[in-house]
Amino acid sequence: MQVQTQEYLKKLTENNVVAIQNVAKDATYPVKEVRPEVGDGAYRVVVEASDPSKISEMRDALPRKVDLSDWSASASGNTITYDLSKAAQSKLSDEAVAQAMRIIDTRINAVGVAEPLLQTHGGQGSHQILLQMPGIQDPERVKQLLVGASHLELVHVIDQPQRTYATQEAAVAALGGTVPQNRRVVPYSERDEPTAAGNQTQDQQKDKPKQWVVIETPSVIDGTELRDARGELGDAGGDNYQIGFHLKPSGAEKFGRWTGANIGQPMGVVLDDEVKSIATIQGQITDSGRITGTFTKQSSEDLALTLRSGALPAPLVYQEERTVGPSLGADSIRSGVTASAVGLLLVVLTMVIYYRGSGVNAVIALFLNVILTMAALILFDATLTLPGIAGLLLGIGMAVDSNVLIFERIREELRSGKTIPSAIDQGFSRAFVTIIDTHVTTIISSLFLFVFGTGPIRGFAVTLVLGLLANLFSAVYVSRTIFIWLLNRKGRRVETLSI
Numbered sequence: 001m002q003v004q005t006q007e008y009l010k011k012l013t014e015n016n017v018v019a020i021q022n023v024a025k026d027a028t029y030p031v032k033e034v035r036p037e038v039g040d041g042a043y044r045v046v047v048e049a050s051d052p053s054k055i056s057e058m059r060d061a062l063p064r065k066v067d068l069s070d071w072s073a074s075a076s077g078n079t080i081t082y083d084l085s086k087a088a089q090s091k092l093s094d095e096a097v098a099q100a101m102r103i104i105d106t107r108i109n110a111v112g113v114a115e116p117l118l119q120t121h122g123g124q125g126s127h128q129i130l131l132q133m134p135g136i137q138d139p140e141r142v143k144q145l146l147v148g149a150s151h152l153e154l155v156h157v158i159d160q161p162q163r164t165y166a167t168q169e170a171a172v173a174a175l176g177g178t179v180p181q182n183r184r185v186v187p188y189s190e191r192d193e194p195t196a197a198g199n200q201t202q203d204q205q206k207d208k209p210k211q212w213v214v215i216e217t218p219s220v221i222d223g224t225e226l227r228d229a230r231g232e233l234g235d236a237g238g239d240n241y242q243i244g245f246h247l248k249p250s251g252a253e254k255f256g257r258w259t260g261a262n263i264g265q266p267m268g269v270v271l272d273d274e275v276k277s278i279a280t281i282q283g284q285i286t287d288s289g290r291i292t293g294t295f296t297k298q299s300s301e302d303l304a305l306t307l308r309s310g311a312l313p314a315p316l317v318y319q320e321e322r323t324v325g326p327s328l329g330a331d332s333i334r335s336g337v338t339a340s341a342v343g344l345l346l347v348v349l350t351m352v353i354y355y356r357g358s359g360v361n362a363v364i365a366l367f368l369n370v371i372l373t374m375a376a377l378i379l380f381d382a383t384l385t386l387p388g389i390a391g392l393l394l395g396i397g398m399a400v401d402s403n404v405l406i407f408e409r410i411r412e413e414l415r416s417g418k419t420i421p422s423a424i425d426q427g428f429s430r431a432f433v434t435i436i437d438t439h440v441t442t443i444i445s446s447l448f449l450f451v452f453g454t455g456p457i458r459g460f461a462v463t464l465v466l467g468l469l470a471n472l473f474s475a476v477y478v479s480r481t482i483f484i485w486l487l488n489r490k491g492r493r494v495e496t497l498s499i
Contacts, residue, residue: 001146001316003100003127005093006312009084010036012092013043016066016082018218020047021181023065032078032472034181043084045071052078090125096313097127099117103310105373108133110305117456128319134385143318145302151311152245152253153219153270154289156262157278163266164188164211171212173341188268188275213275215268220258225251228285229307231300241300243291245307252287260284271303302466336389343393344370347400357498361482362403365474369399372462372470380462387460395467398442402475406431407441407499420497421487428480435476439468 013036024031030051037044047062049055055075062068062080070088074081084092101118108116113322121130136142157163158231165171171185172178179185188211227248234240247255259267259281269291277291295303347366351359373395375386384392410427418426442464449461 001318002129003093003097003129003313004315004317005013005096006314007128008096009043009089009092010038010341011314013038013045013084016045016068018181019066020045020062022218023062027061027065028060031058032056041086041089043089045082047080047082049078049080055080082287090361093125093127097129100316101129101315103312104129104131104146104369105311106303106308108142110308118189124269129316139323140323141298141302145306147318148311148317151270151272152223152307154221155219155268155270155275156216156258157266157268157275158183158214159266163278164213168212171214175384177419178398184215184217185212185464186215186270186273186275187211188278199231213268213420215270215275219270220267221247221255222252223307223311226307227251229304231295231297231302231304231339234295236465239296241295241297243295243300243304243307244288244302247290249287256284256286259286288321290339332386333384333389335384340389340393340396347396351400351403355403358407359412361479362400362407362475364482365403365479366396368478369467369470369474370396372474373467376466376470377463382459382462384463385456385459387456391460392467395464395471398468399471399475401438402431402435402471403479405434406475406479410499414497414499423497424480424483424487428476432476435472439472443468 015032017036021031023029024034024047030049032048032050034045034047037046047058049058049456055078059073059075059080063073070083070092071082071084074083097120101120105116105118108118115253116134117130117132119130121128131146133139133142161174165174168185168187175183175185177390216389225248227246229243229245231241232244234242263283266278269277269279269289271291291303312363344366348363350361351366353359355362371390373392377388382388406427409431411422413423413426446461446465446468448463452457453461
C-alpha cells in the first residue's frame with residue numbers, strides 16, 4: 001500500500017492557515033487574508049496584511065505561536081510567505097509513513113493477526129508499506145480496517161437560519177455565498193447500516209438523500225483527545241450497537257467547559273469530514289459520550305478499534321495484493337514438522353541409549369513439554385509458522401538439556417557414595433539453580449526478540465518462551481515425581497538406579 005503523503009502535506013498547510021488566522025485574531029494583527037497555495041509540488045502559506053508596517057513584527061511573532069519550524073519565511077511588501085522546502089517535505093513525508101506504520105501495527109495486532117510482517121517497501125520517496133499476514137481468514141475486513149481514517153471531531157452545529165440543507169449550494173448561500181474561515185459545510189447522514197433484521201444494498205444506501213450542515217471550525221475537541229472507545233450494546237438492546245468513548249483529562253476539561261456554556265445548542269459528531277449524528281446538549285458533559293446508529297456488533301468493534309488506534313495521517317491506497325496458495329504453505333509446514341519429528345526421534349534415542357531407564361523418564365517429561373507448548377499455542381490462537389516450529393524445536397533441545405544437567409548431577413552424587421534417594425534429591429536441588437539461570441536468561445533474550453523483532457522473529461520468540469515455561473514444570477517437577485513414584489513403588493532400600 002502507499003501513503004498519500006501529498007494529502008498529508010496539503011492538510012498540514014491548511015491547518016497552519018487556520019492556526020495563523022487564530023493567532024493573528026487573538027494578537028489583533030492587521031491581517032487581511034491568510035490562504036494556502038498548493039500545487040506542482042509546492043506548499044506555502046501566504047499572509048497578507050492591511051498594514052505593511054506590521055509585516056516585520058508579524059514575521060517574527062507568528063512562528064513563536066504556531067509551529068513553523070519546517071517552513072522558510074520571506075516578506076515582500078504587505079505579504080509574508082511561508083514555504084515548505086523539498087527537504088522538509090521529504091522529512092515530513094517519512095514521518096507520516098512511520099506514523100501510518102505504527103497505527104497499522106496497532107490495528108492488525110488488535111484483530112489477532114498472527115506474526116504479521118510490516119515494513120517499508122520500495123526506494124527512497126516511494127512511501128510504500130508492505131504487509132504480510134499469515135493465516136488471516138477475512139482479508140477484506142482487515143483491509144477495510146487499515147484504510148479507515150476514522151478522524152473523530154465533536155463540533156458546534158450552526159442552527160441559523162436552519163440546521164440542515166438539501167444541497168451544498170443552499171448551505172453556502174445561507175452563509176452569504178462564501179464560507180467564512182471559521183465555518184465548514186459538510187455532508188450529514190445518520191449512519192444506517194445493514195443488520196440481521198433487514199439488509200440494505202449499497203445502492204439503496206447511496207440513493208438516500210444526503211443533507212448538508214454548517215459547522216463551526218475549529219472543532220471543540222478531536223480524536224487526539226480520545227482516551228478509549230468500545231463497541232457496546234445500545235439502550236434498546238437486541239442487535240442495536242453503539243460506540244461509547246471516553247476523553248483524556250485535558251479533552252474532558254475543554255468539552256465540559258464548552259458544553260456547560262452551550263446548553264440547548266446542537267452538537268455534531270463528525271467522522272472523516274461527515275456528520276454522523278446531531279444531538280442537543282441537555283447539560284454539561286465531561287469525559288464520555290457515545291456515537292449511535294444502526295451498528296452491528298462487528299462494525300461497532302471495528303470502528304471503535306480505528307478510533308482507539310488514532311487517525312491515519314494520510315489516506316492509504318492499495319497498489320498490489322498477493323495471496324500465497326495453501327499448497328506452498330502446506331509443503332513448508334510439512335518440511336518443518338518432518339524436521340521436528342526427526343529431531344525429536346534422535347533426542348529420544350540418545351536419551352534412552354545413554355541414560356537407559358532414566359532416559360525413559362526424560363522422554364516422558366519431553367513429550368509432556370511438547371503437549372503443553374502446543375496447548376498454549378492453541379489457547380492463544382497462535383498461527384504456527386516455520387519460525388515458530390524452529391522455536392519449538394529449540395525448546396525440545398533445551399528441555400532435554402535440563403534433564404542432562406539433573407542426571408549428570410545425580411551421577412556425581414552417586415559416585416561420591418550417596419544413597420540413591422539422597423542422590424536424586426541432591427541432583428534435582430543443586431541442578432535447579434542452574435536450570436533457572438539458563439531459562440531466565442533465555443526468556444529475557446526472547447522477550448527482547450519479541451519487543452524489537454518483526455513478525456517471524458516474534459513467532460520464534462513466542463514458541464521458545466512457551467516451551468521454556470512448560471519445561472520448568474515438566475523437566476523438574478514431573479521428572480522428579482516419576483523418580484519418587486518408582487522409589488516408593490519398590491517399597492524397600494534401592495541399591496541400583498538405571499542411569
